[in-house]
């Protein structure tokens with residue numbers, strides 16, 4: 001076995017075997033990463049690239065500078081929002097008819113996912129459709145200095161798929177050397193007072209540099225057309241929970257999610273007009289700062305081509321500024337067979353933003 005390969009198995013192989021996933025209780029804050037030997041991100045990136053040596057080169061995406069005039073005395077906070085496509089759904093249920101089966105092989109697709117994370121080095125990761133938390137992302141990201149939290153769907157569609165790796169759910173990771181966890185809440189979303197199959201995680205973090213606190217939340221709302229009212233009710237429930245957690249918007253807030261809703265839907269309008277004073281960060285990439293990108297997910301299923309804007313990063317527009325945002329892949333980069341592909345591991349694009357606190361939040365948050 002070549003040196004690279006053996007190193008690969010030294011870093012990537014120190015992950016729990018997949019059977020461990022089903023032995024874990026529903027919700028578990030990961031063990032203290034101090035007790036896991038750290039990995040050098042450059043080494044892990046090299047090892048991932050060794051696995052991906054037969055794949056086409058990574059697409060280049062650039063950060064768009066959105067700096068406003070308010071300078072910040074502290075380093076920005078980089079947040080990544082990403083529905084990484086559950087392996088069981090990608091292989092067993094999602095029917096991406098133009099995606100070759102071998103492009104979804106987990107041993108390579110996981111390295112594409114890790115490569116994207118290592119390329120942009122977010123301080124905070126908000127993920128949906130995580131069905132390899134315990135055997136892959138938690139052990140590896142812990143060794144990169146992240147503390148992780150996982151909250152699976154009560155009844156994940158992954159469990160219907162033969163040879164699944166356990167339920168999918170939302171995961172939230174933050175760098176331990178930058179933030180201290182003040183509070184963590186797992187939220188099973190309701191709709192019209194009924195418990196639903198969708199969840200969220202909301203955590204209050206304190207910046208070690210500035211002692212400023214903020215709330216970061218991740219969610220994944222009910223998919224499919226015909227469920228618009230259901231998503232709207234889930235969104236209202238999440239907003240109510242966040243009102244309480246931020247003590248009525250006293251704490252700045254960032255909410256990441258696959259909302260499974262176009263900007264025309266009611267749930268989007270609830271977030272855009274909430275008393276939490278939120279703005280959608282990716283609107284700032286548009287010329288007038290008022291329009292969402294044309295797509296955040298683009299796939300071809302048996303039902304046809306689906307190009308939608310469903311993923312968002314909402315933030316407290318008075319207390320926080322967006323300093324930059326990662327541009328999306330172009331249609332040419334995505335290619336005619338759309339996503340996922342040999343080039344990109346998910347049907348959803350990652351969204352990445354750099355935030356800073358406004359020194360003195362003007363007025364209410």
Ligand SMILES: NC(=O)C1=CN([C@@H]2O[C@H](COP(=O)(O)OP(=O)(O)OC[C@H]3O[C@@H](n4cnc5c(N)ncnc54)[C@H](OP(=O)(O)O)[C@@H]3O)[C@@H](O)[C@H]2O)C=CC1
Nearest residue numbers: 083093094095129155156157160197221222223224258260
């Ligand atoms: N809800 C419950 O209480 C119960 C649920 N179940 C099981 O759970 C499943 C529903 O899970 P739930 O998560 O609530 O469902 P969702 O409708 O939210 O979708 C589940 C997953 O399917 C993907 N998806 C969306 N559209 C399609 C499509 N057209 N074809 C294939 N996949 C698609 C979504 O991906 P994306 O978000 O990226 O679009 C999402 O990850 C049922 O199929 C059943 O297996 C069974 C009994 C009870």
Ligand SMILES: [Mg+2]
Nearest residue numbers: 083085086129
């Ligand atoms: Mg999906």
